[in-house]
Amino acid sequence: MQVLWLFALSAATRAYAASLTLQTPRVTITGPDAAELLSESLSLNAKATPSLALGPSDVLKLTFQIVESEEGKGVQPHQTFLRFYDEVSGEEGVQPVKVTAGGKAKFELNMARPPASLPPTTTNPLKVTLLLGSFVHSPAKYELFDLTVPASQPLSQHPSEAAFHPLPEITHTFRPDQKIPAKAVSAFFAGFLLWPWFVLLALWSQVGLRVPHLLSPHILPFVAGIGAFEVLLFWYWVDLKLGQVLLYGGILSVFTALSGKQALAKTAQWRLGRK
Amino acid sequence: MAGPKSTTSSASSNAVRSLLRAYNENTSSRLKFIDAFLLFLMLSGIIQFVYCILVTNFPFNAFLAGFGSCVGQFVLTASLRSQVNPVNRAEFKDVSPERAFADFALGSIVLHFFVYNFLG
Numbered sequence: 001m002q003v004l005w006l007f008a009l010s011a012a013t014r015a016y017a018a019s020l021t022l023q024t025p026r027v028t029i030t031g032p033d034a035a036e037l038l039s040e041s042l043s044l045n046a047k048a049t050p051s052l053a054l055g056p057s058d059v060l061k062l063t064f065q066i067v068e069s070e071e072g073k074g075v076q077p078h079q080t081f082l083r084f085y086d087e088v089s090g091e092e093g094v095q096p097v098k099v100t101a102g103g104k105a106k107f108e109l110n111m112a113r114p115p116a117s118l119p120p121t122t123t124n125p126l127k128v129t130l131l132l133g134s135f136v137h138s139p140a141k142y143e144l145f146d147l148t149v150p151a152s153q154p155l156s157q158h159p160s161e162a163a164f165h166p167l168p169e170i171t172h173t174f175r176p177d178q179k180i181p182a183k184a185v186s187a188f189f190a191g192f193l194l195w196p197w198f199v200l201l202a203l204w205s206q207v208g209l210r211v212p213h214l215l216s217p218h219i220l221p222f223v224a225g226i227g228a229f230e231v232l233l234f235w236y237w238v239d240l241k242l243g244q245v246l247l248y249g250g251i252l253s254v255f256t257a258l259s260g261k262q263a264l265a266k267t268a269q270w271r272l273g274r275k
Numbered sequence: 276m277a278g279p280k281s282t283t284s285s286a287s288s289n290a291v292r293s294l295l296r297a298y299n300e301n302t303s304s305r306l307k308f309i310d311a312f313l314l315f316l317m318l319s320g321i322i323q324f325v326y327c328i329l330v331t332n333f334p335f336n337a338f339l340a341g342f343g344s345c346v347g348q349f350v351l352t353a354s355l356r357s358q359v360n361p362v363n364r365a366e367f368k369d370v371s372p373e374r375a376f377a378d379f380a381l382g383s384i385v386l387h388f389f390v391y392n393f394l395g
Contacts, residue, residue: 178333189326196318203311207304229384237391249388260380264373271372 018068019138020077022130025064027145032057032112044142051125053148057112060147066103066132074103079133082107084119084126084147091119097130111149120152213270222263225256309356313349320345340393347386355379 025042029052037058040050054060062082066075080099085092095117099105109115119126125146132140180186213219229252236245302310323342332338358367358375367375 178331180333181330185330189322189330193319193322196315196322199318200311200315203314204308207307207311209304209308226380226384230387233384233387233391236388237394245388260377264377268371268373 018070018136020066020075020132020134020140021069022142023065023067023072025062025142025144027052028061028063029054030059030061031055042144049127049143049145051146051148054109054111054150056150059111060109062107062109062144064105064130066099066105068137074101075134075137076101076103077132077134077137079131080105081131081133083129083131084117085129086119086121086124086126088124089120089122091121093117093119094131114149114152118149118152120155121149122151123148213267216266218266219263221259222256225252225259228252229256303361306356306360309352309359313352313356316345316349316352320349334395336393336395340390340395343393344386344390347390348383351379351382351386 022044025044027038027040027042028036029038031037032055038052042050052060066077066080067073068075076099080097082095082097083092084095095107095115097105097107109118125148128144128147130140130142130144132142214223229249232240232245232248232252236242240248320342323338323345327338327342355375355378357363358370358378359372
């Protein structure tokens with residue numbers, strides 16, 4: 001039993017150690033009129049990989065057979081990929097390749113209808129690499145050739161592409177500060193405002209109204225109260241806070257209201273008595 | 276004053292002159308006193324408004340305070356005048372001249388409070 005197990009283990013390690021290689025890898029390029037432009041067998045050990053070029057409607061055919069390197073038996077690896085890699089732009093595409101049970105594989109690249117796995121290309125060559133992966137064999141990687149294909153169309157702009165850029169910085173514009181007009185203009189108008197006073201005083205002096213009771217003890221407190229109110233409001237403009245004004249004004253209003261009631265009652269007496 | 280211009284202008288100047296004469300003769304001196312004050316307020320307000328239009332309204336609060344005080348005082352004074360006018364006695368039966376003056380004084384103080392508030 002133990003011997004059998006050891007044998008199985010050694011077989012497994014032996015099988016795992018066995019690597020995969022390619023037999024008769026061959027590349028063919030045919031033109032649009034089915035004329036064969038190039039037919040070349042690839043050597044896997046060559047230092048420099050061959051450079052191939054494809055026209056816009058050429059067809060590239062790649063055929064090979066995957067075999068075990070020791071026994072030469074055809075093997076179907078679990079994974080077989082062709083990798084197209086643009087070293088300059090960093091673009092790459094990976095294309096799975098179908099392999100038969102006998103290890104034979106055929107890949108066709110028609111440039112008239114390029115596969116979606118072909119990366120966007122420029123005039124730079126694509127490095128074409130074959131990647132083999134297997135559960136029972138060591139993985140393998142073969143540089144096959146450099147392929148120059150016609151440059152792909154530039155990417156079409158998505159309609160909403162412009163929305164994915166930072167907007168220009170918002171700069172606020174403010175209305176310029178208002179300016180105080182020239183002193184002379186202000187002074188002129190301030191002086192101009194004096195002449196309604198002259199008109200007022202002239203007319204009042206012409207009317208010649210007499211105020212015989214102004215200084216009587218009944219009237220004077222009321223007039224003084226009103227005057228004090230005006231002084232208080234002026235003081236408010238110059239210095240005071242609103243709360244202070246309301247406080248002083250409240251006190252003053254009581255006094256003024258009482259004195260006003262007395263003064264106006266007295267006035268009414270005079271008016272009615274005179275009649 | 277009524278020069279040899281046109282008949283309409285002389286007629287209108289006649290009308291104005293008769294109006295002024297009637298005003299001078301029929302208006303009591305107290306009402307004239309109030310009217311002079313009203314005229315003063317009107318002129319002050321007009322000058323401030325013209326300044327605001329022609330030059331600037333820059334310290335707008337100051338303009339509001341000045342113009343508003345003129346207008347408000349004019350309104351208060353006009354109502355005082357209409358209430359103390361003996362001709363309107365029938366219309367303001369319940370309002371004695373003293374009551375009207377008290378209203379005027381109170382209204383003026385409130386108005387001046389707001390005006391100083393705006394003056395900044």
